[in-house]
Amino acid sequence: MKPDFDLNDPRVKAAIVVHSTQMEKALEATQRIEDAVLPIYWTLKSKKRPEQIGSGVVVQIKGEHFIFTASHVFDDIGSYRLLIGAGVGNKLSSLAGERFSSTKGPSAPMPMTQ
Numbered sequence: 001m002k003p004d005f006d007l008n009d010p011r012v013k014a015a016i017v018v019h020s021t022q023m024e025k026a027l028e029a030t031q032r033i034e035d036a037v038l039p040i041y042w043t044l045k046s047k048k049r050p051e052q053i054g055s056g057v058v059v060q061i062k063g064e065h066f067i068f069t070a071s072h073v074f075d076d077i078g079s080y081r082l083l084i085g086a087g088v089g090n091k092l093s094s095l096a097g098e099r100f101s102s103t104k105g106p107s108a109p110m111p112m113t114q
Contacts, residue, residue: 033057039085040069041092042077050083050092071101 005012036058041050054073059066067082082095 038067040067040073041083041085042080044076052085053077056084067095074099074101 007013007016038056038058039052040054040056042053043050044053045051053076054069056067056069056073059068067084079099082097083092084095086093
């Protein structure tokens, strides 16, 4: 059951103004996630032409940059450098660095939704 709010209560009015202001700021904010998602490539079938095998999200934490991706993306890459696409029309970039991964768990079937 929903609680009753007195829309004439000054506290409720103030909360509505704060909420509306925050909502407007969120709608006006530049969406940066699209720029943070990069394709990841590897030479799976051809040693001459890389193919996209996944994607990753670039994140900056305390001045350090990380690319988050699914662990299976690194299965074939192993310890080789990461090949990423840096934008439309740009050449692939090769990145070296440390890899951190969580332990792979057993696969589980997806629950059915109705």
